[in-house]
Amino acid sequence: MRMATRPEVGILVYPGCQRGAVYGLSDLFWIANDRGAGHGIDGIRVSHWEAQEGGGVARTSDSHPQEGDGVPAVLIAPPRLDVPVSAEDAAPFARWLLDRHAAGAVLASVCAGAFLLAATGLLAGRRATTHWYFEERFRERFPDVKLDIDKLIIDDGDIITAGGITAWLELGLRIVDRLLGPTLMMETSRFMLVDPVGREQRHYSSFAPRLAHGDQPILKVQHWLQSDAVSKASVRDMAAHAQMEERTFLRRFRAATGLKPVEYLQHLRVGKAREQLEFTHDTIDSIGWAVGYEDPAAFRKVFQKVMGLAPGDYRRRFGVRAAA
DNA sequence: ACAGTCCTCCGCCAGA
DNA sequence: CCTCTGGCGGAGGACT
Numbered sequence: 001m002r003m004a005t006r007p008e009v010g011i012l013v014y015p016g017c018q019r020g021a022v023y024g025l026s027d028l029f030w031i032a033n034d035r036g037a038g039h040g041i042d043g044i045r046v047s048h049w050e051a052q053e054g055g056g057v058a059r060t061s062d063s064h065p066q067e068g069d070g071v072p073a074v075l076i077a078p079p080r081l082d083v084p085v086s087a088e089d090a091a092p093f094a095r096w097l098l099d100r101h102a103a104g105a106v107l108a109s110v111c112a113g114a115f116l117l118a119a120t121g122l123l124a125g126r127r128a129t130t131h132w133y134f135e136e137r138f139r140e141r142f143p144d145v146k147l148d149i150d151k152l153i154i155d156d157g158d159i160i161t162a163g164g165i166t167a168w169l170e171l172g173l174r175i176v177d178r179l180l181g182p183t184l185m186m187e188t189s190r191f192m193l194v195d196p197v198g199r200e201q202r203h204y205s206s207f208a209p210r211l212a213h214g215d216q217p218i219l220k221v222q223h224w225l226q227s228d229a230v231s232k233a234s235v236r237d238m239a240a241h242a243q244m245e246e247r248t249f250l251r252r253f254r255a256a257t258g259l260k261p262v263e264y265l266q267h268l269r270v271g272k273a274r275e276q277l278e279f280t281h282d283t284i285d286s287i288g289w290a291v292g293y294e295d296p297a298a299f300r301k302v303f304q305k306v307m308g309l310a311p312g313d314y315r316r317r318f319g320v321r322a323a324a
Numbered sequence: 325a326c327a328g329t330c331c332t333c334c335g336c337c338a339g340a
Numbered sequence: 341c342c343t344c345t346g347g348c349g350g351a352g353g354a355c356t
Contacts, residue, residue: 234331235333245346246346248345250332250334251333251346262333262354297355298355301354
């Protein structure tokens with residue numbers, strides 16, 4: 001079966017964007033096309049787009065130049081490694097992306113590329129994700145976006161956002177799935193030796209507490225928790241450290257960090273435990289004790305709640321394998 | 325796995 | 341009036 005027109009995927013090459021992702025995605029689609037050729041399926045046209053001096057955005061690279069003008073069905077904003085794209089650098093793309101979206105294009109982003117999409121205003125009120133490292137900055141700049149940092153990829157129909165730096169793999173596979181179907185998606189992922197099924201970003205990101213809230217006494221407590229005493233700090237202790245009454249401390253802590261004191265401690269302890277699960281061969285029980293739980297069952301329960309999988313499963317998936 | 329204890333934390337409200 | 345503090349009670353959750 002032949003498609004009326006070959007679907008085009010456009011990758012936005014904006015200032016500072018990560019070339020590895022640009023070429024990785026291009027290669028991924030090339031592989032999908034190659035697999036598809038064996039089934040007699042017309043592949044995907046892949047193009048790169050850059051902002052022009054005189055304004056506007058134009059193709060600067062094209063896998064099928066003979067196809068003529070056309071409009072991309074999907075546009076991807078790749079990651080940026082250092083700081084997210086500035087408002088000025090995003091501006092030339094924003095207007096154009098709005099037009100393309102209005103014309104029915106699917107907009108997608110990887111990692112910090114979400115800043116480029118958000119600059120269009122289209123993410124307002126929508127669910128989206130980005131790299132956990134940029135969470136604070138993203139919320140600050142685009143408070144009206146429902147950011148869900150735990151998801152590796154959020155497919156919201158006309159807008160797809162992906163989280164981690166290597167999430168371009170997931171995104172690329174998702175797009176292959178949409179344009180060429182699940183069979184080719186599976187073949188492509190098998191060829192690339194990646195596991196296409198639901199990986200969640202929270203398995204990868206370590207606990208990054210909010211520290212930029214400006215509540216000095218609370219920050220002092222956070223630093224204190226970071227240094228030592230983590231295992232045996234009660235709310236009473238923390239409040240004393242902040243020189244506040246417990247009721248006030250509770251409110252201020254929650255407002256500043258977004259977490260209840262106990263939740264915060266649990267994240268801290270689970271963070272330590274993850275490290276030991278990944279890099280040591282200590283038993284899970286002893287790791288539980290080491291991070292402050294006298295009852296291993298309680299530790300397992302908390303770990304499961306915070307990470308979404310049990311300590312043993314976590315070690316199996318993320319532990320560094322020693323040669324027996 | 326269960327039960328028991330102790331702590332957390334939220335609503336409510338009064339006061340500053 | 342609004343905002344912030346802080347005491348009290350107690351259900352529910354954390355931990356043993």
